[in-house]
Amino acid sequence: MSVSKEEVKHIAVLSKLQLTDQELEKYTSDLSNIVDFANELSNVDVDGTKPTAHILDIKNVFRKDEVQPSYDREEILKNAPSKDAGCVSVPKVVE
Amino acid sequence: MNDYEVIIGLEVHAELSTNTKIYCNCTTEFGADPNTHCCPICTGMPGTLPVLNEKVVEYAVKAGLAMNCEISRFSKQDRKNYFYPDLPKAYQISQYDLPLCEHGNIEITVGKDKEKYKKNIGITRIHIEEDAGKLIHDAFTGDTLVDLNRCAVPLIEIVSEPDIRSADEAVAYMQTLKSILEYLEVCDCKMQEGSLRCDVNLSVRKRGQKEFGTRTETKNLNSFRAIYNSIEFEIKRQIEVLENGGKIIQETRRFDDVKNIGYAMRTKENADDYRYFPEPDLAPIVLSEEYIEKIKNALPEMPHIKKERYMSKYGLPEYDAEQLTASKYVAKFFEEANDICNNPKAVSNWIMSDLFRLLNENEIEITSCKITSENLAKLILLIDKGTISSKIAKQIFEEMFENGKNPEDIVKEKGMTQISDENAIKEMVEKVVSNNPQSVTDYKAGKDRALGFLVGQIMKETKGKANPQIVNKMLIEILNK
Numbered sequence: 080m081s082v083s084k085e086e087v088k089h090i091a092v093l094s095k096l097q098l099t100d101q102e103l104e105k106y107t108s109d110l111s112n113i114v115d116f117a118n119e120l121s122n123v124d125v126d127g128t129k130p131t132a133h134i135l136d137i138k139n140v141f142r143k144d145e146v147q148p149s150y151d152r153e154e155i156l157k158n159a160p161s162k163d164a165g166c167v168s169v170p171k172v173v174e
Numbered sequence: 175m176n177d178y179e180v181i182i183g184l185e186v187h188a189e190l191s192t193n194t195k196i197y198c199n200c201t202t203e204f205g206a207d208p209n210t211h212c213c214p215i216c217t218g219m220p221g222t223l224p225v226l227n228e229k230v231v232e233y234a235v236k237a238g239l240a241m242n243c244e245i246s247r248f249s250k251q252d253r254k255n256y257f258y259p260d261l262p263k264a265y266q267i268s269q270y271d272l273p274l275c276e277h278g279n280i281e282i283t284v285g286k287d288k289e290k291y292k293k294n295i296g297i298t299r300i301h302i303e304e305d306a307g308k309l310i311h312d313a314f315t316g317d318t319l320v321d322l323n324r325c326a327v328p329l330i331e332i333v334s335e336p337d338i339r340s341a342d343e344a345v346a347y348m349q350t351l352k353s354i355l356e357y358l359e360v361c362d363c364k365m366q367e368g369s370l371r372c373d374v375n376l377s378v379r380k381r382g383q384k385e386f387g388t389r390t391e392t393k394n395l396n397s398f399r400a401i402y403n404s405i406e407f408e409i410k411r412q413i414e415v416l417e418n419g420g421k422i423i424q425e426t427r428r429f430d431d432v433k434n435i436g437y438a439m440r441t442k443e444n445a446d447d448y449r450y451f452p453e454p455d456l457a458p459i460v461l462s463e464e465y466i467e468k469i470k471n472a473l474p475e476m477p478h479i480k481k482e483r484y485m486s487k488y489g490l491p492e493y494d495a496e497q498l499t500a501s502k503y504v505a506k507f508f509e510e511a512n513d514i515c516n517n518p519k520a521v522s523n524w525i526m527s528d529l530f531r532l533l534n535e536n537e538i539e540i541t542s543c544k545i546t547s548e549n550l551a552k553l554i555l556l557i558d559k560g561t562i563s564s565k566i567a568k569q570i571f572e573e574m575f576e577n578g579k580n581p582e583d584i585v586k587e588k589g590m591t592q593i594s595d596e597n598a599i600k601e602m603v604e605k606v607v608s609n610n611p612q613s614v615t616d617y618k619a620g621k622d623r624a625l626g627f628l629v630g631q632i633m634k635e636t637k638g639k640a641n642p643q644i645v646n647k648m649l650i651e652i653l654n655k
């Protein structure tokens with residue numbers, strides 16, 4: 080397996096996911112398959128090739144520093160599952 | 175403690191004073207109602223496309239040039255992935271391997287008088303990125319409230335080399351950075367509003383030891399006092415751990431400014447793994463020689479040049495000139511006041527003693543101070559004309575600081591005009607002399623202290639309003655009769 084169980088556990092922590100033992104087995108094997116497939120690219124000789132910063136041949140896409148009206152707060156908060164005092168309300172994170 | 179050497183590097187975040195956010199046209203104005211400066215782009219709605227604000231590049235290049243950096247001709251932006259409610263996209267757009275500016279340095283001056291020394295601090299890099307939102311604790315429900323007004327306000331992060339060796343050097347470095355950014359007008363540097371703040375990376379090692387010790391990072395310090403105190407705290411803590419045979423754990427820490435103690439953040443938050451990758455929604459930044467040259471030619475008079483001018487033009491001592499020019503706003507205040515009253519030494523003294531003391535005690539910046547430069551000039555003119563004594567002027571100054579009133583009005587309202595009428599003073603002097611025969615005898619017996627006592631009595635009688643020069647002159651005349 081090119082991806083270890085420990086790595087999958089770590090990725091789960093970063094993604095805020097809780098995995099059962101069964102899921103852990105399954106994802107370790109699935110992710111290994113995906114990584115193996117992608118790793119075929121490692122066989123390509125890239126000596127002397129510049130890293131790609133962007134897939135399109137574009138540069139310097141800028142905008143002027145001019146203020147335009149923001150959205151109404153109602154609109155912005157419309158999708159929030161829970162709100163309070165004009166804010167999105169989430170479970171406690173502030174220490 | 176002297177057996178150890180302290181190694182410090184600072185990561186400074188400065189909010190750029192652009193009109194709009196980094197990737198959308200929402201205003202960056204401070205202090206609005208929560209979530210009223212937001213749009214789908216800065217709240218990370220799916221399907222939106224960020225477009226870089228051209229001023230962000232210009233301001234970052236300005237800062238880079240003023241800090242002697244090499245400006246990258248080719249630069250790009252990257253995603254830094256982490257999950258936290260103040261970051262709606264779950265990634266921050268920043269710069270990873272190709273920052274806008276690299277390999278700079280600035281000169282700092284540390285300490286005062288004989289202990290003063292200069293030192294160069296290396297600047298590793300300056301990159302552009304977006305700020306996060308603000309989290310507010312709701313004491314009533316126990317939940318956390320998310321305000322995204324600050325989310326995607328442009329920042330530059332200025333990373334220093336590990337060249338700093340003490341809390342004093344760290345503060346001097348931060349002061350120098352603040353001064354440069356203010357002069358460039360790229361950041362308003364209001365530390366209490368969080369527009370200039372820093373993270374301190376710190377480790378200690380036994381003197382003579384080659385490799386660095388394990389470092390800790392104390393995050394989000396937003397006053398000079400907090401920077402100083404947190405460093406002193408962390409140096410002491412690390413040395414204690416090592417002396418007791420312990421090991422330093424690499425961790426992220428916070429500093430409680432009120433209780434004056436540092437503490438480690440929960441280890442879960444320490445799982446740093448940002449999985450940087452190139453931002454596919456933004457184009458690379460390619461800068462021409464002409465672009466960089468144009469910005470270089472438009473850089474303003476920097477603090478060290480202004481300082482020289484204050485010494486030569488106004489005849490101010492080096493220390494004064496340095497203090498006055500450290501902040502662009504203080505320099506502006508000084509020049510405006512002096513243009514009116516034409517008394518540089520007096521303006522300088524008032525600013526450096528009374529004004530700085532009051533600003534410090536009240537923890538406010540000169541830009542939000544109620545005393546205007548014009549009113550300070552008027553106060554100085556009142557003293558120069560002999561309308562008020564300098565002692566009374568100190569009282570008036572305190573009142574001006576409280577309520578921002580015009581000194582002339584305060585003098586009128588409170589009847590503080592100095593008594594310079596010789597006849598009135600003569601009467602007062604004669605009265606005090608005849609009421610204090612013992613002091614008169616003492617004075618004639620050569621005890622100088624008796625003279626001071628009598629002057630004090632006269633000033634008391636007149637509530638400090640008598641012109642002290644006239645009182646002195648007259649008292650000596652009468653006593654010597």
Ligand SMILES: [Zn+2]
Nearest residue numbers: 198200213216
């Ligand atoms: Zn926006």
